[in-house]
Amino acid sequence: MSEPTYHDLPLLKPPVWTWEIPLYFFIGGAAGAAAVIGFAARVNGAKPSLVRDARWMAAIGATASAPLLISDLGRPERFLNMLRVFKPQSAMSVGVWTLAGFGACATGAVIAPRPLRDVAAAGSALLGLVMSTYTGVLLGVTAIPAWNAHAATLPAHFAASALASATSLLQLRDHDEPALHALATLAAAFEMWTGFQLERRQKPSNVMRTAGVLSGPLPLALRLLGVKSKRARRVAAAITIAGSLVTRFAWVEAGKTSAAQAMRS
Amino acid sequence: MQSESRVTGFFTDSTLCIGCKACEVACKEWNGVPDDGFRWSGVSYDNTLSLGHSTWRHVKFVERQPEIGRGGNAPQGITWEFSSDVCKHCENAGCLESCPTGSIIRTEFGSVYVQPDICNGCGYCVVSCPFGVIDRRPDDGRAFKCTMCYDRQKVGETPACAKACPTQSILFGDLDELERAADRRIAQLHSAGMTDATIWNPKESSVGGTHAFFLVRGDPRAYNLPANPEMPTKYLKPAWTSAAAAAAVLVVGSLLAFAVGGRR
Numbered sequence: 001m002s003e004p005t006y007h008d009l010p011l012l013k014p015p016v017w018t019w020e021i022p023l024y025f026f027i028g029g030a031a032g033a034a035a036v037i038g039f040a041a042r043v044n045g046a047k048p049s050l051v052r053d054a055r056w057m058a059a060i061g062a063t064a065s066a067p068l069l070i071s072d073l074g075r076p077e078r079f080l081n082m083l084r085v086f087k088p089q090s091a092m093s094v095g096v097w098t099l100a101g102f103g104a105c106a107t108g109a110v111i112a113p114r115p116l117r118d119v120a121a122a123g124s125a126l127l128g129l130v131m132s133t134y135t136g137v138l139l140g141v142t143a144i145p146a147w148n149a150h151a152a153t154l155p156a157h158f159a160a161s162a163l164a165s166a167t168s169l170l171q172l173r174d175h176d177e178p179a180l181h182a183l184a185t186l187a188a189a190f191e192m193w194t195g196f197q198l199e200r201r202q203k204p205s206n207v208m209r210t211a212g213v214l215s216g217p218l219p220l221a222l223r224l225l226g227v228k229s230k231r232a233r234r235v236a237a238a239i240t241i242a243g244s245l246v247t248r249f250a251w252v253e254a255g256k257t258s259a260a261q262a263m264r265s
Numbered sequence: 266m267q268s269e270s271r272v273t274g275f276f277t278d279s280t281l282c283i284g285c286k287a288c289e290v291a292c293k294e295w296n297g298v299p300d301d302g303f304r305w306s307g308v309s310y311d312n313t314l315s316l317g318h319s320t321w322r323h324v325k326f327v328e329r330q331p332e333i334g335r336g337g338n339a340p341q342g343i344t345w346e347f348s349s350d351v352c353k354h355c356e357n358a359g360c361l362e363s364c365p366t367g368s369i370i371r372t373e374f375g376s377v378y379v380q381p382d383i384c385n386g387c388g389y390c391v392v393s394c395p396f397g398v399i400d401r402r403p404d405d406g407r408a409f410k411c412t413m414c415y416d417r418q419k420v421g422e423t424p425a426c427a428k429a430c431p432t433q434s435i436l437f438g439d440l441d442e443l444e445r446a447a448d449r450r451i452a453q454l455h456s457a458g459m460t461d462a463t464i465w466n467p468k469e470s471s472v473g474g475t476h477a478f479f480l481v482r483g484d485p486r487a488y489n490l491p492a493n494p495e496m497p498t499k500y501l502k503p504a505w506t507s508a509a510a511a512a513a514v515l516v517v518g519s520l521l522a523f524a525v526g527g528r529r
Contacts, residue, residue: 003486004483004486004487005486005487005489006325006487006488006489007308007309007311007328009308009315009489010315010397011396011489011491012394012395012396013317013391013392013394013397013398013399013400015388015391015392016391016400017388033515036515036516036519037519039519040516040520041523043520044520044523044524046523072387072388073385073387073406074384074386074387074388074401074402074406074407075384075407076385078366078383078384078386079385081366081368081385082366082385084366084383085365085366085367087362087365087367089362089363089498089501090363090364090365091504092363092365092387092389093365125516129512129515129516130508132512133507133508133511133512133515134508136504136508137504137505137508140500140503140507141363141393141501142359142363142392142500143392143393143394143395143495143497144392147392148497148500151500151503151504151507152503152504152506152507153507154504154507155504155505155507155508155511156507156508156510156514159508159511159512159514159515160511163515177523177526178525178526179519179522179525179526180522181526182522182525182526183518183519186518255392259392259397
């Protein structure tokens with residue numbers, strides 16, 4: 001006889017988050033990674049136009065993030081209540097404060113008086129590291145089985161996705177530094193490995209598989225061709241951006257499916 | 266009655282529940298909870314199905330095959346057991362820890378309370394509750410759950426559900442006193458031959474015990490009471506470790522990449 005259940009009804013409540021949240025995961029992650037890239041490029045004396053574009057990407061991403069998060073609230077007019085307290089044990093509290101600081105620094109890095117810009121950019125890079133990783137913590141530290149089962153991998157998975165999307169966006173802005181190509185290749189390789197791990201643990205949904213193919217093997221193959229071909233690099237960049245976006249939607253969907261199925265032992 | 270700083274709780278004894286749903290009604294009446302849809306679920310006599318934003322007490326109708334020592338309604342060939350479910354008011358509460366606004370607090374009675382004037386409906390508590398209790402009310406936008414009648418307790422009154430229960434299946438009182446009452450009740454039931462009666466209170470789990478606990482028969486999972494509920498914060502360490510490692514690779518990798526290949 002199978003395990004007893006209460007009329008096969010699920011125990012858990014599904015996430016109430018709508019499309020704004022996975023879209024924010026994508027935009028916030030890419031903005032955070034762009035700030036890190038901009039910082040690394042500046043430190044190493046890369047082309048000023050690349051540094052400027054990376055900083056603008058961080059600033060625009062941070063600015064777009066806030067309205068997405070606010071509009072998903074049940075009571076958007078109360079968004080400032082997020083800044084009543086700081087709770088390190090709540091990934092959302094950490095994230096809100098990080099976004100607030102990141103937004104200030106990333107914006108400062110493009111509009112502040114010139115001598116202050118590098119300082120602001122350094123701040124945005126530091127907080128950008130949190131921006132591109134904490135959303136994995138946010139999902140991992142929950143009661144949803146499909147999320148908490150991957151608590152130790154989601155942050156790195158999302159960070160790789162963020163790095164891949166930021167480098168790809170810069171490449172589509174016609175920046176063709178080998179550094180960008182190398183970072184994107186590294187991220188695609190990591191995403192391919194993550195995809196294999198997911199396949200081994202349980203059968204992923206079709207959306208998750210699509211996200212995996214668009215983030216891992218497909219861009220990786222094109223990146224390897226892309227060592228010689230600029231066209232292959234650009235196609236890989238476009239596919240990677242789509243893959244990064246679908247990845248975040250797939251994970252939020254996986255949480256909803258998981259909650260509906262969860263009858264815990 | 267002295268009402269300050271007592272740790273109170275609910276002890277719900279399913280063997281006394283007659284499934285009348287007076288607790289559900291009293292809760293809605295007192296707390297002004299809106300209806301949760303007038304739908305026939307087709308699931309036994311249970312038309313509310315689960316706790317939620319507008320169901321703070323929920324009477325379960327557990328149906329099982331009759332066994333020797335556990336009779337039932339012979340014509341239907343099933344046994345019927347009823348149990349009034351409620352927010353567990355966890356010792357370590359996932360919703361409380363996750364709440365980014367500080368809306369969810371621990372009261373002086375040890376209960377877990379959502380301050381409705383603070384909650385902004387972020388929805389993080391919904392995925393942080395290991396029992397699927399708290400939920401966001403769509404037309405209101407805020408998250409709701411049982412308050413353990415915080416307002417009534419403030420003036421020394423019993424919560425509405427316990428007050429309305431006609432069989433004393435729902436007992437309210439000091440938590441340690443209730444735990445002793447539960448032990449006495451179990452001993453009594455066992456000596457009377459009801460050997461499958463057990464207490465569900467996950468003290469050994471990361472939840473660390475609950476302030477609303479239950480006496481049920483047989484496997485608690487038949488009542489949708491999980492054997493090993495988990496406090497989500499146990500995943501904080503692996504998750505932030507992964508984040509830190511990824512951040513280190515991100516910054517070192519970027520610096521190296523541009524040091525070597527920063528020019529076209």
